[in-house]
Amino acid sequence: MKKIGLAITVIALWVSVSCKQKKYTEVVEVPLPSKEQKVTLGEPDDVKATEGAFEVVQLPFKYDALQPHIDAFTMELHYSNHYLSYTNKLNELLAGTDLESLPITDLLKKQDRTNEELRNALGGYYNHSLYFELLTPKSQGKPSDTLATAITKDFGSFDNFKSQFIDAANKQTGSGWTWLIVDRSGTLQITSTPNHDNPLMPGVTIAGTPILGIDVWEHAYFVEYQYKRKKYIENFFKCINWEKVAEKFEEAIVK
Numbered sequence: 686m687k688k689i690g691l692a693i694t695v696i697a698l699w700v701s702v703s704c705k706q707k708k709y710t711e712v713v714e715v716p717l718p719s720k721e722q723k724v725t726l727g728e729p730d731d732v733k734a735t736e737g738a739f740e741v742v743q744l745p746f747k748y749d750a751l752q753p754h755i756d757a758f759t760m761e762l763h764y765s766n767h768y769l770s771y772t773n774k775l776n777e778l779l780a781g782t783d784l785e786s787l788p789i790t791d792l793l794k795k796q797d798r799t800n801e802e803l804r805n806a807l808g809g810y811y812n813h814s815l816y817f818e819l820l821t822p823k824s825q826g827k828p829s830d831t832l833a834t835a836i837t838k839d840f841g842s843f844d845n846f847k848s849q850f851i852d853a854a855n856k857q858t859g860s861g862w863t864w865l866i867v868d869r870s871g872t873l874q875i876t877s878t879p880n881h882d883n884p885l886m887p888g889v890t891i892a893g894t895p896i897l898g899i900d901v902w903e904h905a906y907f908v909e910y911q912y913k914r915k916k917y918i919e920n921f922f923k924c925i926n927w928e929k930v931a932e933k934f935e936e937a938i939v940k
Contacts, residue, residue: 726747726748726749726757726758726761727748727761727765728747729743729744729746729747729748729764729765730743731765732764732765732769734769734772734773734776735773735776735777736776737772737773737775737776737777737779737780737785738776738779738785738786739772739775739776739789739810740772741764741768741769741772741814741817742814742817742818744764744817744820746821746822748760748761748764750822751820751822751924753920754920754921754923754924755820755906755909755917755920755921755924756908756909758908759904759905759906759907759908759909762904762908763813763900763904763905764817767809767813767904768809768810768813768814768817770809771805771806771809771810771813771881772810774802774806774809775803775806775807775809775810778802778803778806789807789810789811789814790811790885792807793807793808793811793883793885793886794885794886794887796886796887798886798887798888804881804882804886805880805881807881808880808881808882808883808886809881811883811885812862812881812883812898812900813900815895815897815898815933816898816899816900818926818929819897819898819925819926819929819930819933820924820925820926821924821925821926821929822924823926824922824923824924824925824926824927825926825927825928826923826927827843827927828843828927828930828931829927829931830931831931831934831935832927832930832931832934835873835934836873839872839873839874840873846865846873846875847922849875850863850865850875850899850918851915851918851919851922853875853876853877854877854899854901854914854918855914855915855918856877857877857879857901858879859879860879860880860901860902860903861877861878861879861880861882861901861902862877862878862881862882862883862898862899862900862901863875863876863877863898863899863901864876864877864878864883864884864893864895864897864898865895865896865897865898865930866884866891866893866894866895866896867893867894867896867934867937867938868891868892868893869892869893871938874891874893876889876890876891876893878890883895883898893937894933894936894937894940895933896930896933896934896937897925897930897933899918899921901914901918905917
């Protein structure tokens, strides 16, 4: 992947550091690139994990394909930096162990919550894989067929679901994720988790199978939206591949 300049490298470092959990709050002034500033973007196809059991989900579109909803720089930083780092770390931690042959969902369900390094890598990999798999520049706008019926049954309407999802994601304290899940009874629910936890892990408030997730860590939106997190969440709905979400739903309800 091509380098994109010293100023942007500084921003990437700041965003990465600012997203880590810490015991104090620090405000750092860092110049952001203007929308007119040209940067050299790499290619998603060039992003490859180091040798190991898990690979990154390949993007079927360019980094700038989701503009203006998600800017190209954020997409490249998020995909080729954050996501790739979690993938490589997970492969490193599992290398040479009996765990590397297990599916990611089994690893999440059985993982030791006291092993924070592995827990963070597992969640960082799984959560980002789902996030990037469900993005598209050609969103259908809303679900149809079986998923649409289920959303209407469990939330009253798609608009009610969308409003509740946006509200839950916007209210997430600090870094974390908000999910649409199929719970153990087959009901759709909205839930949020801190850091890189997810509803497949033991000990979460609401357990279930995620079929849609939004990353509300600062690295997912801050360059374009800064403190307007809700605007990012609203625009996320313009990039959802509802056909893929429906596939996840069908898989979840037959388990």
